[in-house]
Amino acid sequence: MVMVKRRPNSTLKFTLAVFAGAPFAWLVYLISLEIAQPTSGLGPDPAEGLLHYLGEWSMIMLLVAFSVTPVRRIFKQPLLARSRRMMGLFAFAYVFLHLLAYIVLYVELSMQQLLEDFVERTYITAGIAAFFGLLAMAITSTKGWRRRLGQNWLRLHKVIYLVVPLALLHLIWLRKDGFADITLYILWFVILLGERAYQVRKSRQAATV
Amino acid sequence: MLIGKSPKIPTSEITSETTYLNRRKFIGQSAALIAGSGLLSSAQAGLQPDDEITPEDIVTQFNNFYEFGTDKSDPFENAHAMTTDPWTVNVSGEAKKTGDFAFEDIIKGMTAEERIYRFRCVEAWSMVVPWMGIPLKKILEQFEPTGNAKYVEFKTLVRPDEMPGQSSFFSSIDWPYTEGLRMDEAYNPLSIMVTGLFGKELPNQNGAPWRLMVPWKYGFKSVKSIVSIRFVEKEPLNTWQQLQASEYGFYANVNPAVSHPRWSQASERRLPSTLFNTNRRPTLPFNGYAEEVAHLYKGMDLKKFF
Ligand code: HEM
Numbered sequence: 001m002v003m004v005k006r007r008p009n010s011t012l013k014f015t016l017a018v019f020a021g022a023p024f025a026w027l028v029y030l031i032s033l034e035i036a037q038p039t040s041g042l043g044p045d046p047a048e049g050l051l052h053y054l055g056e057w058s059m060i061m062l063l064v065a066f067s068v069t070p071v072r073r074i075f076k077q078p079l080l081a082r083s084r085r086m087m088g089l090f091a092f093a094y095v096f097l098h099l100l101a102y103i104v105l106y107v108e109l110s111m112q113q114l115l116e117d118f119v120e121r122t123y124i125t126a127g128i129a130a131f132f133g134l135l136a137m138a139i140t141s142t143k144g145w146r147r148r149l150g151q152n153w154l155r156l157h158k159v160i161y162l163v164v165p166l167a168l169l170h171l172i173w174l175r176k177d178g179f180a181d182i183t184l185y186i187l188w189f190v191i192l193l194g195e196r197a198y199q200v201r202k203s204r205q206a207a208t209v
Numbered sequence: 210m211l212i213g214k215s216p217k218i219p220t221s222e223i224t225s226e227t228t229y230l231n232r233r234k235f236i237g238q239s240a241a242l243i244a245g246s247g248l249l250s251s252a253q254a255g256l257q258p259d260d261e262i263t264p265e266d267i268v269t270q271f272n273n274f275y276e277f278g279t280d281k282s283d284p285f286e287n288a289h290a291m292t293t294d295p296w297t298v299n300v301s302g303e304a305k306k307t308g309d310f311a312f313e314d315i316i317k318g319m320t321a322e323e324r325i326y327r328f329r330c331v332e333a334w335s336m337v338v339p340w341m342g343i344p345l346k347k348i349l350e351q352f353e354p355t356g357n358a359k360y361v362e363f364k365t366l367v368r369p370d371e372m373p374g375q376s377s378f379f380s381s382i383d384w385p386y387t388e389g390l391r392m393d394e395a396y397n398p399l400s401i402m403v404t405g406l407f408g409k410e411l412p413n414q415n416g417a418p419w420r421l422m423v424p425w426k427y428g429f430k431s432v433k434s435i436v437s438i439r440f441v442e443k444e445p446l447n448t449w450q451q452l453q454a455s456e457y458g459f460y461a462n463v464n465p466a467v468s469h470p471r472w473s474q475a476s477e478r479r480l481p482s483t484l485f486n487t488n489r490r491p492t493l494p495f496n497g498y499a500e501e502v503a504h505l506y507k508g509m510d511l512k513k514f515f
Contacts, residue, residue, distance in 0.1 A: 031484065034483070038481065038483035038484070038485075039481045039483060043281070044267040044482065045271065045281075045478060046482060046483060046484045047478060047487060048281070048332070048334070050484075105484070105487055116473065117473070120468065120470070121471060176279070177279055177382055177452075178275070178278070178374075179381065180377070180378075183379060
């Protein structure tokens with residue numbers, strides 16, 4: 001088992017990993033149903049079923065990862081900092097699988113179709129831009145890259161402030177009606193931005209005092 | 210024989226299970242089909258050899274009917290709450306006979322015929338569906354539209370307490386759902402009012418007690434649970450055009466050459482599609498019914514009138 005050390009940090013991290021991995025585990029279960037009997041697990045149109053399932057969890061995990069630092073500050077849980085990278089990678093994994101579903105089931109490996117989508121369909125342009133932002137963060141999330149990049153590492157990882165709005169735009173542009181979840185995501189994002197703005201102001205005030 | 214409302218006719222009397230099995234096997238072989246079910250040859254002509262009827266549970270559980278929610282499974286889960294008896298239809302506009310009519314009276318004495326049509330959604334998936342329906346022309350003519358009737362407009366029921374999508378705070382649709390056809394489109398022999406499905410009553414989630422079916426247009430044109438028919442001189446503003454005029458037009462003819470801002474229309478996934486075989490096939494102009502309907506649009510720039 002993973003939990004050999006019973007330090008509070010690893011318990012917390014393990015719990016978070018279980019929660020973040022649960023939607024993926026459920027998907028594996030659905031796919032196994034699908035393999036046993038086609039259309040049973042993912043419905044009669046898996047391209048749509050998968051894209052929507054993975055898309056929704058991409059958005060949620062992205063916001064969860066973006067929430068780690070504010071939650072750490074508000075609830076004074078310094079240990080959370082050690083789970084931030086993991087949560088970010090979970091978000092990236094869901095987005096990656098979402099993109100994979102798009103490539104395999106939606107454009108079916110057609111580079112020409114992908115390019116057409118990228119150029120002509122703004123929601124795809126936004127989605128792919130968000131993906132590359134996350135890709136850059138995921139690649140440079142290792143200790144080695146962090147050391148190598150120094151101050152630039154922080155600067156690079158500010159790209160999350162673009163990734164989340166791009167992901168939201170992707171969703172707003174592609175949705176036709178029924179905006180309950182989108183409203184919730186935007187509200188969530190605005191609250192997180194508010195917390196950060198508050199921190200910036202506080203530190204500026206502290207600096208001038 | 211009337212399919213649709215009371216009295217309830219057992220399925221077996223309408224089409225026996227074996228007829229269905231046979232039909233599935235013979236589909237595309239027109240002689241066998243016409244002999245077996247009295248299908249109109251015009252409807253028959255459009256079927257492709259590999260058009261297989263989509264399983265019933267998919268046709269009745271995978272629906273876009275935003276009055277009941279935006280997920281494909283919402284209509285199946287929520288539509289049972291809709292009261293379809295009594296059902297009144299208001300007829301108005303440029304016609305001699307207008308007013309409120311009981312649904313039963315409108316279709317009295319008319320026979321629902323089986324029509325197996327391809328059904329193509331603008332979201333790039335498609336099905337093959339055995340509808341039971343009445344030629345739209347037959348229905349509309351009894352109201353004696355006048356010479357001023359250039360278009361006909363249809364509206365879906367508005368009943369927020371039975372339709373959760375309509376009472377939702379997060380919907381931006383201006384109910385009632387509205388669609389329309391040019392009169393010559395409405396009078397085309399392919400256009401039907403559907404009252405049954407798979408030889409049974411039309412289920413609520415598929416648009417009970419009656420819905421339009423114009424198989425050469427994207428699915429959203431085929432408005433469900435109709436309570437209003439209005440004959441008008443000017444082109445009606447349909448719901449999707451009202452929401453997004455840059456993406457949805459009035460005509461909405463299936464056209465692989467006119468790409469949609471959200472979905473390429475060049476191909477489609479024929480349901481059931483699976484993880485290992487998406488069952489993708491090229492989309493045909495007018496959904497494969499060009500022979501029957503292309504003449505309606507002679508001289509029109511279909512890139513402009515999309
Ligand atoms: C941060 C990255 C992304 C997030 C958070 C995200 C989120 C979502 C969500 C929530 C949906 C479901 C929408 C609905 O239920 O109506 C969705 C659908 C979709 N996404 Fe993404 N997405 C991302 C990136 C991408 C990328 C990179 C692509 C492809 C290049 C992509 C292509 C699609 C497609 C094709 C759909 C389905 C459209 C349809 O319903 O026809 N997404 N996405």
